[in-house]
Amino acid sequence: DAGVIQSPRHEVTEMGQEVTLRCKPISGHNSLFWYRQTMMRGLELLIYFNNNVPIDDSGMPEDRFSAKMPNASFSTLKIQPSEPRDSAVYFCASSFRGVNTGELFFGEGSRLTVL
Amino acid sequence: AQSVSQHNHHVILSEAASLELGCNYSYGGTVNLFWYVQYPGQHLQLLLKYFSGDPLVKGIKGFEAEFIKSKFSFNLRKPSVQWSDTAEYFCAVNARSDYKLSFGAGTTVTVRA
Numbered sequence: 001d002a003g004v005i006q007s008p009r010h011e012v013t014e015m016g017q018e019v020t021l022r023c024k025p026i027s028g029h030n031s032l033f034w035y036r037q038t039m040m041r042g043l044e045l046l047i048y049f050n051n052n053v054p055i056d057d058s059g060m061p062e063d064r065f066s067a068k069m070p071n072a073s074f075s076t077l078k079i080q081p082s083e084p085r086d087s088a089v090y091f092c093a094s095s096f097r098g099v100n101t102g103e104l105f106f107g108e109g110s111r112l113t114v115l
Numbered sequence: 116a117q118s119v120s121q122h123n124h125h126v127i128l129s130e131a132a133s134l135e136l137g138c139n140y141s142y143g144g145t146v147n148l149f150w151y152v153q154y155p156g157q158h159l160q161l162l163l164k165y166f167s168g169d170p171l172v173k174g175i176k177g178f179e180a181e182f183i184k185s186k187f188s189f190n191l192r193k194p195s196v197q198w199s200d201t202a203e204y205f206c207a208v209n210a211r212s213d214y215k216l217s218f219g220a221g222t223t224v225t226v227r228a
Contacts, residue, residue, distance in 0.1 A: 031214060043205070043218045050214065091158060097214055103149065104216060106158040 004107035012113045018080040021110045025094030035091040082114045121219035136191040138206030145211040148189040153203045198228045
């Protein structure tokens with residue numbers, strides 16, 4: 001069974017450019033999470049979707065960040081315009097929300113470098 | 116909201132040594148508990164989890180963790196580490212009724228051959 005699939009694995013871009021990160025969750029999972037990982041701040045939850053609906057976006061840093069989940073098998077995280085401080089590894093994770101929830105399955109991550 | 120505290124930021128030990136990583140959480144209700152491992156350059160993978168039942172949980176690669184409810188702790192142990200256990204280890208907690216998984220800051224474990 002394929003795990004969570006993220007693309008691109010690496011992205012190098014210049015300040016001011018638009019960045020779009022993509023995620024395909026595990027089939028059958030109804031919850032999707034976007035995390036950001038940096039040395040300074042560790043793992044931060046950016047946004048959480050349940051059944052394709054954004055439930056909690058309180059972790060989104062600012063208006064430059066947006067996320068969508070148009071269907072159960074696809075989500076995007078967009079940064080426009082990007083800034084050097086956005087450089088990080090962005091992880092997508094999915095789970096099945098039911099009894100005994102919480103176990104997340106992580107993708108390989110998208111390493112973003114903004115010059 | 117729950118919070119998670121990991122006691123050690125960086126642990127260095129030799130192969131065959133025993134490992135114990137501390138994890139405490141703050142939440143008064145029923146929780147689910149997890150340990151994740153992140154090998155260098157890789158994504159987080161589940162090591163073990165506790166939902167209910169026997170508080171001593173066995174995971175993959177010889178790891179185990181013990182849930183002590185009275186101490187709000189979920190410490191990770193391995194009796195004899197290998198060089199390949201070099202990684203970052205994250206404790207995570209969520210309230211049974213909540214979706215949000217709270218992660219600790221992580222502990223970097225370096226095993227010297």
